Amino acid sequence: xxxxxxxxxxxxxxxYPPATAWFESLGNDDAPALVGFVVMELIRGCRNKExxxxxxxxxxxxxxxxxxxKDFTDALSDLWxxxxxxxxxxxxxxxxxxxxxxxxxLCTFNEKDFSLIAGLRLEKPYSRSTx
Numbered sequence: 413x414x415x416x417x418x419x420x421x422x423x424x425x426x427x428y429p430p431a432t433a434w435f436e437s438l439g440n441d442d443a444p445a446l447v448g449f450v451v452m453e454l455i456r457g458c459r460n461k462e463x464x465x466x467x468x469x470x471x472x473x474x475x476x477x478x479x480x481x482k483d484f485t486d487a488l489s490d491l492w493x494x495x496x497x498x499x500x501x502x503x504x505x506x507x508x509x510x511x512x513x514x515x516x517x518l519c520t521f522n523e524k525d526f527s528l529i530a531g532l533r534l535e536k537p538y539s540r541s542t543x
Contacts, residue, residue: 414444415477415511417520418453420537421446425454425470430538444519445475447510449503479506483513494528501525508532 423431438444451471458464479487487505494500504522508529511518517533520526526534
């Protein structure tokens with residue numbers, strides 16, 4: 413299973429061609445899902461009621477997963493360890509540990525923070541131009 417991080421979802425919603433081509437290449441059996449906290453981050457980016465409704469409609473096909481109790485405990489442990497030394501953010505710890513708990517691959521371009529989570533599988537699903 414693949415879970416999409418916020419950065420990948422933003423690329424999809426903006427119609428970034430490599431993101432949309434990758435997403436369209438996935439079969440129904442390989443459809444990615446979302447962590448509930450990713451949905452919350454996307455909602456936070458909405459500026460008005462119309463954007464909220466458009467987002468709700470766009471996300472309807474996605475299955476949403478939430479962390480288990482152990483995932484919260486492990487995220488807290490990593491925050492104790494990496495908050496000051498590596499600036500691990502709360503949402504990244506929660507998203508990463510939810511993916512780990514689901515035994516999912518997290519599709520993201522945020523390798524810096526997520527690489528702190530031991531055992532988490534990461535994937536850059538498409539190429540991003542550097543310009």
